[in-house]
Amino acid sequence: MSDFRLPESLRPSDGRFGCGPSKIRQEQLDHLYRHAHLLGTSHRQKPVRDLVGRVREGLSDLYRLPAGYEVILGNGGSTAFWDAAAFSLIETRSAHLAFGEFGQKFVKAAGAPWLQSPIVVSGEPGTVSAFSGDEVADIFAYPHNETSTGAMAPVTRIGTGDALTVVDATSAAGGVDVDIANTDVYYFAPQKNFASDGGLWFALVSPAAIERINRIAASERYIPEILSLEIALDNSRLDQTLNTPAIATLLLLDAQIAWMRENGGLAWADARTKDSSGRIYAWADAHPNATPFVGVTAHRSQVVATIDFDATIDASAVSAMLRANGIVDIDPYRKLGRNQLRIATFTAIEPDDVTKLLGAIDAAVMAL
Numbered sequence: 001m002s003d004f005r006l007p008e009s010l011r012p013s014d015g016r017f018g019c020g021p022s023k024i025r026q027e028q029l030d031h032l033y034r035h036a037h038l039l040g041t042s043h044r045q046k047p048v049r050d051l052v053g054r055v056r057e058g059l060s061d062l063y064r065l066p067a068g069y070e071v072i073l074g075n076g077g078s079t080a081f082w083d084a085a086a087f088s089l090i091e092t093r094s095a096h097l098a099f100g101e102f103g104q105k106f107v108k109a110a111g112a113p114w115l116q117s118p119i120v121v122s123g124e125p126g127t128v129s130a131f132s133g134d135e136v137a138d139i140f141a142y143p144h145n146e147t148s149t150g151a152m153a154p155v156t157r158i159g160t161g162d163a164l165t166v167v168d169a170t171s172a173a174g175g176v177d178v179d180i181a182n183t184d185v186y187y188f189a190p191q192k193n194f195a196s197d198g199g200l201w202f203a204l205v206s207p208a209a210i211e212r213i214n215r216i217a218a219s220e221r222y223i224p225e226i227l228s229l230e231i232a233l234d235n236s237r238l239d240q241t242l243n244t245p246a247i248a249t250l251l252l253l254d255a256q257i258a259w260m261r262e263n264g265g266l267a268w269a270d271a272r273t274k275d276s277s278g279r280i281y282a283w284a285d286a287h288p289n290a291t292p293f294v295g296v297t298a299h300r301s302q303v304v305a306t307i308d309f310d311a312t313i314d315a316s317a318v319s320a321m322l323r324a325n326g327i328v329d330i331d332p333y334r335k336l337g338r339n340q341l342r343i344a345t346f347t348a349i350e351p352d353d354v355t356k357l358l359g360a361i362d363a364a365v366m367a368l
């Protein structure tokens with residue numbers, strides 16, 4: 001087993017199948033290199049502001065943003081955005097779907113002392129929970145794609161009156177088509193389908209969300225500057241961030257957005273990730289010892305495929321054998337503790353590499 005050698009014909013052109021950080025295409029690195037003169041220059045000057053402007057414009061175009069929606073950004077990734085939401089978006093009480101690690105993490109941030117305790121509709125890992133419709137809250141939050149389990153939720157508007165629909169799109173954005181009009185805040189970090197590095201957050205915000213951000217900022221509430229969405233909004237409108245962003249991260253993202261737009265935008269990316277994940281689910285359905293972890297077909301993620309194995313196959317041994325052969329990061333989410341492989345089928349990943357990966361898994365299983 002330790003001297004397992006994968007035949008050349010089963011080696012994907014790129015062995016990175018992790019769910020974030022994830023595969024970055026060589027063309028993105030070439031773009032970074034071509035624009036290396038931007039590194040080490042002021043983010044308050046035109047060249048870097050043009051880059052931020054291009055990224056904001058590119059995201060608006062990719063998402064066909066409805067009138068009045070804006071693209072805002074800041075430092076700290078999606079995890080920082082949860083705290084920013086607790087300070088700048090939740091008025092008194094939030095309601096959450098929590099059917100995995102990431103949904104649960106937002107619940108924790110929303111437990112801030114100046115807010116009423118959040119309403120939580122929990123679901124077992126591998127399922128998608130749903131609001132009853134009776135919850136009274138001023139934001140309704142859920143992950144579009146729960147990266148820890150591979151369960152994907154439909155994106156729909158929840159709540160009445162001026163309640164906001166706030167969607168964690170970190171692992172869905174750039175890989176799953178969506179109608180942004182069904183959301184007020186669709187936020188993500190760029191190290192998944194956008195194939196960049198981590199450290200930034202982006203949010204597509206509706207006029208109602210902007211109104212909420214401004215109203216809370218004008219209230220008595222204390223808000224740290226780094227977590228103020230109003231300050232992020234003001235800076236974003238100037239194609240800047242409050243503090244220094246990672247310019248290389250922006251350049252990698254810039255290249256990925258351009259690539260998606262050249263190829264047909266989100267509809268193209270959506271079809272590509274469906275193709276890749278469809279290959280995995282079909283393989284698992286036909287496999288005597290493997291089963292898709294997510295039981296409900298409609299909830300099976302097209303960007304993160306989770307496959308359980310029965311007791312005759314040690315998934316961690318398979319993962320280790322493949323890692324020794326250059327195929328990395330297909331282990332399950334660490335806290336899930338299942339006999340499972342978790343495979344990203346993000347937009348950057350070649351569908352034919354997914355087919356090779358499945359052959360490689362078969363070969364490793366045979367060699368066990």
Ligand SMILES: *Cc1c(COP(=O)(O)O)cnc(C)c1O
Nearest residue numbers: 020077078079102147170171189
């Ligand atoms: C990766 C991920 C996060 C965390 O993103 P960071 O940028 O590391 O904070 C949050 N939510 C989801 C759904 C994710 O997949």
